[in-house]
Amino acid sequence: MSYQRIKFYQTGTFSVGNRLLDEANRTVQARMERTNSLDSGHRACQGCGEALGARYAVDAAMRASNNQLVAVNATGCLEVFSTPYPESSWRIPWMHSLFGNAPAVATGVAAALRAKGRTDVKVLAQGGDGGTVDIGFGCLSGMFERNDDVLYICYDNEAYMNTGVQRSGSTPPAARTMTTQAVGARPGNEFGAGKNLPRIAMAHGIPYVATASVTDLRDLEAKVSKAMKIFGARYIHIHVPCPLGWAHDPALTIKVARLAVESGLFPLFEAELGRVTGRTQIRRRVPVERYLELQGRFKHLFGDPPDRETIAAIQSIADEHVKTYELLKEEGPHGT
């Protein structure tokens, strides 16, 4: 693996490359030895959350595995924008088979490595929300229940973006997609539908489940690094804004992701063997409007007059998350 010198800089976020840190505490991305596993020059859209998430996740997995990593990818944006032959952006052994079988292919890779006694090589499988919560769900559940030695990462941009923004089992209520259009009496996606895959993963009793977001890349790296040290089936669900499908300014990807977390709509937590063992508490809670109003997919909620009822229903989802995952600090005598 070759190394690339990088420039350190302040990003204005809480994310990467803080040169004031002691070297041992720096992020994987801020290190001289980062592997650039997903190399530059790929074809992701401007502001793509998935490309960012994958870059950090895979480099962290590489570091944690001592660069002995094999990746299996489901069909989807990540697969398409990173590959067309002969311009692969992958600097690691990487394979794509089908849309719905990445977890099973990864199981096969892990089984082959075990058969060959290659315990030093680790297996990463990755896909978007469609490949994970919908078409690949059967294979994923099988991989979980057998506790196969695979880390599966889902980059959740909440719809089928590669085929042109259609609804998935991960699309949030009220969101406009091309198959849940902003028309009719109840525009956008239905309420009361959809899957919570991190909870489903937890129900399998696997050793490690976590959610992460591109707004907190240090946390994302830490979770991937932790997961890589655990044997068995592991699952990380990363929230990745999609400027195309969500119709937000590509410059605002990190901000949109941060507002999802700070509103409580996307809780950051960890679970081990089916129990929640950690959460990232919200420092400054924001109402869901701040998150929704930046995105064209929720534009129909902000007409004249705004759809207060629907916004309130979304707010109650966030409130429920805050309660369930204990996302707010107990107010001490001096406040927070």
Place this chain on the structure above:
Amino acid sequence: MPVQIEGSQAVAAAVALCRPEVISCYPITPQTHIVEALSAMVKKGEMGNCQFINAESEFGALSVVIGASAAGARAYTATSSQGILFMAEAVYNAAGLGFPIVMTIGNRAIGAPINIWNDHSDSMSMRDAGWIQLYAETNQEAVDLHIQAFRLAEDLSCPVMVCMDGFILTHAYEPVEIPTQEQVDAFLPPYDPVQVLDPADPMTIGAMVGPEAFAEVRYLAHHKQLRALERIPQLSAEFQERTGRASGGLTGAYRTDDADTIVVALGSVNGTIKEAVDELRNDGIAVGSLKIGSYRPFPTGRVRATLHPAKRVIVVEKDLAVGKGGIVSSDVKMALRGTAVVVQTVIAGLGGRSITKASLVQMIREAREGKLDEPHFLDLNWTTIHNELARQQQQRRSGPVAENILRAAKAAASKNF
């Protein structure tokens, strides 16, 4: 020394001798006994470090095997019927990516109506997927073909299906010679992949290919099968040298030399056909038969060379191209294009219906007298069919066809008592 053994157990023993490193499967009748036996051998530690993965579906099972093959392991699975349909996307994918997987098909009909018995509809549905398809006539041949299949697959980096008739072979006990480990090891070297997922030499496998290269990639898949046309007889000959047994090969001709009529078929029915041939030969009728051992690649040249001196060819096939007729007969007709040979299609044995020697003998006689309809459905109960068609004419809501046919069959059976 031959042992008296069930076909599935014999195949499991043969697969184990090939030292697979990863086996994954999903239960479906009638292939289950094979993978059950393998799972026990793995669990007992008789297969070294071989990993046995119980998948959540056939699609999952073949996908596991694809991953294992990509990581450089010799990998095996087995399925039947609905199972091969459920894994269809992965069947094409394995061939497109060029992984030398070996898969046993315990041939079984496809529903609806659901039916667990033998015909060739399942493997025929995947005939153009890019896999080599070998059809076993006997359990001995099924054993030998599996060993040849791993070698062939790995020589060409192309997956191979070994098709054996469900129940008729998979569940039949007959004497089978199981090769020794030394014989198999001498014939089948360790797997040396042409592409492998290895951190020491990172490569991207399975990326998108556009119009500028797709046709060339597809042509090379075709070219692989053309090479298989040469390799299959060579491997069969080498196998015979080592074991003394003639197994495999592209085709097998029986009493065809001076035959004016030749019956063509795949799989176990060739045994019954040979007996029918013998009976007709005893009556002085010049009949022979041709077994097609390799259906993909289709041995067009060999088939033509064997069949073209005959006047008439009867293709007995356990499948149906609905709306057209025969599948194998189309290939045979293409092989005989430009000749005056008459090719007739006989659809037989669907859903496990017995193909008896008596029916075959009568059918061949009728064919020689020019009395056979085209395509001909062997032993079809026309009374039942006409009755059901009439029922459907009389009432719009005539109900499930399969139930009506079974009612009619039961009524006819009770009248006979």
